[in-house]
Amino acid sequence: MKNWFDDAKLILVAIPVLLWTLVPIYHLFVLSISNQQAMMDGKLWPSAPTLQNYAIVLQQKHYYLTNFWKQFATSFGVAIATGVLTLLIATFAAFAISRLRASGGKFIMNLALATYLIPAAFLAVPMYKTMGIYGLLDTRAALVMAMVALASPYAIWVLKQASDKLPIELDEAAIVDGASVPQLFKLIYLPMMAPSMVAIGIYALLLAWNEYLYAFLLISDEKDVPLAVALGNFLGADDSPWNLLMASGLIYALPPAVIYYTFRKHMVSGLTAGAVKS
C-alpha cells in the first residue's frame, strides 16, 4: 500500500518531466510530417500526416535543399576529421604528460584546462579574423582545426586522468623487457586506454557535428557549409518551408542520438568523470 502511494507520487513528478522534455521534440516530429497547410493550423496532430517532406529532403527537391547530401557529407567529414585529429593529438599529449612525465606537463595541463573553460563563443570573432590571416577562411580545414583546438583541451584532461590510473609497474615491466617508447605506447598504452579513447573520440566527433557558430562564421559558401549552417539558413525568410526544415533537422539529429544511446555507458562514465567529479 505504502509502495503504491510512493509510486503515485513519483508518477505525478514524471508526467510534467516527460511533457517538458518531449513536447518540443514531438513538435519537431509533427511538423516534419505535416504538409504546408497542416503546418500552419497549429494542431497537435496533423490532419493528413505525410512522409512527403522526407522524400523531398532526401531527393533534394527544394530550393533550400539542393545541396543536402553534400552538406551532410561535409558535416560527416568534418566530424570524423575532428575526432581522429583530436584523438591523435590528445593521446600523444596525455601519454607524454602522464607516462613520460614530460617537463612543462603541468603548465600545459593548466593551459589546456583554461582553454577548455573559456566559452568558445568569446573566441569565435578573433578566431575568424585569424583564419582570415592564415588564408583558411571558407575552407573545411579551418572548421576542423578550430574544432580540434576547442576539443583537444578537454580530451587531454580526461585522457591524462585515465592514464594516471594505469599502474606504473606496467611501464617498468615493459622497459625491463626492452620496450622502446613507441613500443610501450603502441603495445601497452593504447590497448589499456581504448575505453577512454572511445569516449573522447565520440565527444570530439559530436562536438564538431553539432557546432553551429564556428561553422557559420568560418564557411559561408552555400555549397561548402555543413548541415548545421544549412539548417540555420532556412531562417532567412518568414515563409520558410518549416516542415522541410524540421524533416532535415530530424535527419541531422539522428546520427548523434544513435551514437549517444549506443555508447551511453562509455559516455557517462568517461565524460562525467573528467567534467566534474568531487
Next chain:
Amino acid sequence: MAVTTAALSAQEVRQTSWKGDTRVVWGAVLLVPYVLVFLVFVAFPVLYGFWLGRDPEIYRQLFQDPTFKTAFVNTILFLLIAVNLKFVLALGLSGFFANQRPWIRFVLVLFILPWAIPSIPTILSFRFMLNGEFGVINSELFRWFQIEGPGWLTHPTLAFACSIFVHIWKALPFWTLILLTARLAIPVELYEAASVDGASKFQQFRFITWPAIATLYVTSTILSMIWTLGDFNSVYLLTGGGPGDQTHVLATLGIRYLRIDKLPLGIASIIVAMPLVLPMVYIMVRRLSAEEKSRERQST
C-alpha cells in the same frame, strides 16, 4: 671477462627507465602537436584579439551604444536566473531519478534526449511553437481557453524569458545526471540508519545528501555559469538578438557587431566580458587541479 659482461647485462636488465635522454626527448616530441595547435589556433587569436582591441576610443563608443548596455544587463540577468533555476531543478530532479525503479530508469533515458541531440533542430522547433501567429502554443491557447496568446518572440521581455527557458531545457539533463551520479554514490545504509532513527525526508536531505554533494554543487554551479555566459545558440537561434536588438547577450553581441561590419566594437565587447569570465576560469582551474592533486594523494 665473461663474468663482467654477465654482471653488466644483469644490471642493464634491471633498469626500469630508458637510457639517457630518451624519456625527455620523447616527452617533448609528443607534446609538439598539441602545443602547435594551441599556439596557432588559441594563443595567437587571443593575442591578436587584444591587439585589435588596444584603442581606448572603441571602448568609449561601445559604452555609448545602447545595445551594449542592454546586452550587458541581459547577460547578468540571464546568468542569475538561468543558473539558479537550472540547479534548483537539477537538484530536485536528481532526487526523483535516484529512486531506483525500472520505469524511472526508462524516464531518465528519455529525459536525456535534449542533451543528446543537437540544439539547432530543437531550438528551431521552439521558435516555431512560440510563433505568435501560427505557433502551436497560441493556437492551443485559443482553442481551449479562447485566449489571444502574446507574441512570444516579438515582445522583448517575453523573448528573453523564452531564450532562458530554452537554455534550461537544453542544459538541465546534463546537470541532473551529474548530481544524480553524486547522489547514487552515497551509501544507502546512511539513509536506512537515519530513517530508523526517525529522521524526516528533509532532515535526511539536510544532514546526509547535502553535505555529500555540496562541493560538487558549487563546482558545477561555477562551471555552469561559465558555459551559460558562452551560450550563443539559445539566444541567437531563437530570437536572433531581436526584437530590436533587445535580447542580445555578450556571447551574441560580438557576432552582431561583426555582421554589421563593426569588428572593433565586437572585439571590445568580448574584452569587456573578460573581467567576468577570467576570475571564474581561474577559480575553476584551481579547483579542478586541486581536486586532481587530492585524488593523486588518495591513490598513493
